[in-house]
Amino acid sequence: MPEKIQQQLVSELAEDVARRYTIETDDAAALIDETLNASPVFQQMLQQAAAQEAPVKQIKRNKTYKKWAKEAKSRIYHQLRRYRTDDKIFHETINLLQNSNAGDALEPILTEVLHSHRSTSERMSSLRETLDTYASLLDDCRNENQEKLRILDVGCGIFPLLFPYAERPLPGIYHAADRDKLAIALLQAYGASAACDGSFQASEWELGERPVPFSQEYDVALLLKVVPVVRRLSPDLLSELAELPARKLVVTGCKYSMVRRTSIESRERRVVQEFAAEFGFTVVAPFETADEVGFLLER
Numbered sequence: 001m002p003e004k005i006q007q008q009l010v011s012e013l014a015e016d017v018a019r020r021y022t023i024e025t026d027d028a029a030a031l032i033d034e035t036l037n038a039s040p041v042f043q044q045m046l047q048q049a050a051a052q053e054a055p056v057k058q059i060k061r062n063k064t065y066k067k068w069a070k071e072a073k074s075r076i077y078h079q080l081r082r083y084r085t086d087d088k089i090f091h092e093t094i095n096l097l098q099n100s101n102a103g104d105a106l107e108p109i110l111t112e113v114l115h116s117h118r119s120t121s122e123r124m125s126s127l128r129e130t131l132d133t134y135a136s137l138l139d140d141c142r143n144e145n146q147e148k149l150r151i152l153d154v155g156c157g158i159f160p161l162l163f164p165y166a167e168r169p170l171p172g173i174y175h176a177a178d179r180d181k182l183a184i185a186l187l188q189a190y191g192a193s194a195a196c197d198g199s200f201q202a203s204e205w206e207l208g209e210r211p212v213p214f215s216q217e218y219d220v221a222l223l224l225k226v227v228p229v230v231r232r233l234s235p236d237l238l239s240e241l242a243e244l245p246a247r248k249l250v251v252t253g254c255k256y257s258m259v260r261r262t263s264i265e266s267r268e269r270r271v272v273q274e275f276a277a278e279f280g281f282t283v284v285a286p287f288e289t290a291d292e293v294g295f296l297l298e299r
């Protein structure tokens with residue numbers, strides 16, 4: 001009965017993983033099962049253990065089990081660190097947006113695609129409140145001499161899509177940039193679709209390689225959940241974020257870790273505050289949403 005032993009090993013490991021990582025037990029079990037099935041060495045060890053009627057406790061002390069448990073956990077860890085969990089749904093949404101008859105099919109697929117990006121999925125359960133908070137912040141960035149607010153969203157992911165999804169107009173002229181090709185392809189498909197009124201543009205762009213690809217001044221730059229990422233991966237490039245062509249910046253960090261079930265709120269708040277202090281910004285207003293801590297900053 002190696003299958004029965006594997007089932008018990010998988011379910012115990014999945015419960016342990018789900019207690020510590022941001023994944024449901026069933027999803028963890030499916031990934032662990034796949035990893036173990038793909039290992040002939042593990043399967044051989046299991047056959048032997050079953051033949052010897054070794055208790056599960058003893059199998060868990062076996063080197064082969066420990067090696068594959070570690071590999072399964074590492075696979076889950078890396079999966080949880082990805083922003084996009086399902087490329088297929090991105091391609092399907094792009095195809096649908098390019099089809100002028102998308103109609104009622106658009107809403108369910110937008111729901112799926114927004115859930116499949118970690119940064120937007122974290123906002124879905126409190127979307128209305130989150131967008132209200134942003135609407136009021138952006139209102140404070142309005143320039144009286146301009147008819148429309150000019151917004152630059154840097155490291156945008158697919159955040160701009162939350163507005164049409166929630167049936168709200170984009171809050172002004174909205175330009176978005178990110179290095180994630182597929183996210184930008186999706187935003188460009190939205191920008192070119194009948195669903196968009198033409199005030200939106202998206203462009204692929206890697207921080208540090210060239211200036212932001214839109215040549216104008218903005219009332220506000222959005223750096224949502226981006227400064228802590230850049231601080232961790234390429235701190236030398238923070239100065240480029242500070243020099244974006246905008247009078248005001250909305251800068252946020254995450255309240256919760258992408259991977260572990262832990263709060264990272266104070267660390268992320270500190271990183272954003274240090275960014276403001278290092279580059280001489282004035283903090284106009286601190287704010288928070290269900291999943292973010294942030295500050296409205298002014299030059």
Ligand SMILES: C[S@@+](CC[C@H](N)C(=O)[O-])C[C@H]1O[C@@H](n2cnc3c(N)ncnc32)[C@H](O)[C@@H]1O
Pocket residue numbers: 083119120154155156157158159177178179180183205206207208223224225226229230
């Ligand atoms: C945590 S996500 C936030 C996405 C979006 N701002 C939101 O709040 O939904 C961070 C984003 O920054 C982008 N990013 C990270 N480093 C970047 C870089 N060096 N150049 C351009 N984009 C970058 C990633 O591709 C990702 O989309």
